[in-house]
Amino acid sequence: MPELDLNGVRLLPGHLDAKAQAALVGTVRRICAAAPLMQHVTPRGQPLSVRMTAAGQVGWISDRQGYRYAARHPGGTDWPPIPDLLLRLWADLLPEARAPECCLVNFYGEGARMGLHQDRDEADLSQPVLSVSLGDDGLFRVGGTARGGKTRSVWLKSGDVAILQGAGRLAYHGVDRIRFGSSPLLAQGGRLNLTLRVVT
Ligand SMILES: O=C(O)CCC(=O)C(=O)O
Numbered sequence: 001m002p003e004l005d006l007n008g009v010r011l012l013p014g015h016l017d018a019k020a021q022a023a024l025v026g027t028v029r030r031i032c033a034a035a036p037l038m039q040h041v042t043p044r045g046q047p048l049s050v051r052m053t054a055a056g057q058v059g060w061i062s063d064r065q066g067y068r069y070a071a072r073h074p075g076g077t078d079w080p081p082i083p084d085l086l087l088r089l090w091a092d093l094l095p096e097a098r099a100p101e102c103c104l105v106n107f108y109g110e111g112a113r114m115g116l117h118q119d120r121d122e123a124d125l126s127q128p129v130l131s132v133s134l135g136d137d138g139l140f141r142v143g144g145t146a147r148g149g150k151t152r153s154v155w156l157k158s159g160d161v162a163i164l165q166g167a168g169r170l171a172y173h174g175v176d177r178i179r180f181g182s183s184p185l186l187a188q189g190g191r192l193n194l195t196l197r198v199v200t
């Protein structure tokens with residue numbers, strides 16, 4: 001399928017075939033076994049609807065103390081390593097970039113969403129963020145680099161890859177809703193989104 005440009009965010013529809021998607025689900029299950037999915041709270045104590053974990057040297061967490069990258073899962077264990085499959089995908093698509101240090105795992109159950117935000121907790125914003133969607137369709141909204149601008153929405157499907165880089169690196173983005181049960185990939189339904197990030 002042809003590549004799309006959403007306010008500088010590159011979208012590669014159907015980049016991963018069914019076999020690659022199934023293999024990635026296996027790697028996510030292994031990550032979750034070592035570092036269980038958690039429902040973080042915002043600094044004000046509001047629970048996020050998306051459940052999260054991570055792989056890599058650091059993982060993104062949020063609690064009463066704030067949002068940040070942390071060297072350990074809140075349960076006290078190290079984050080498991082980033083799966084080779086994902087490291088290869090990154091190297092193939094982003095040969096110029098530094099190696100990713102975090103793979104954030106987002107799980108959207110029925111009704112979960114993510115509000116519009118910029119990804120800017122990373123130190124070097126010249127480095128891209130690579131996102132992989134697996135499972136149920138998610139309605140992805142992308143705006144410009146200022147809050148309140150015009151936005152565009154597309155349904156992200158299982159196997160789609162998005163790259164936030166250059167002009168799109170600081171684009172506001174979020175997930176308004178998922179079509180629960182739209183994909184057979186996860187037997188219990190839901191959407192997984194994996195983002196690879198250079199953090200330091
Ligand atoms: O789920 C998605 O497609 C986007 C996730 C996201 O924006 C994030 O984790 O920062």
Ligand SMILES: [Fe+2]
Nearest residue numbers: 117118119173
């Ligand atoms: Fe984001």
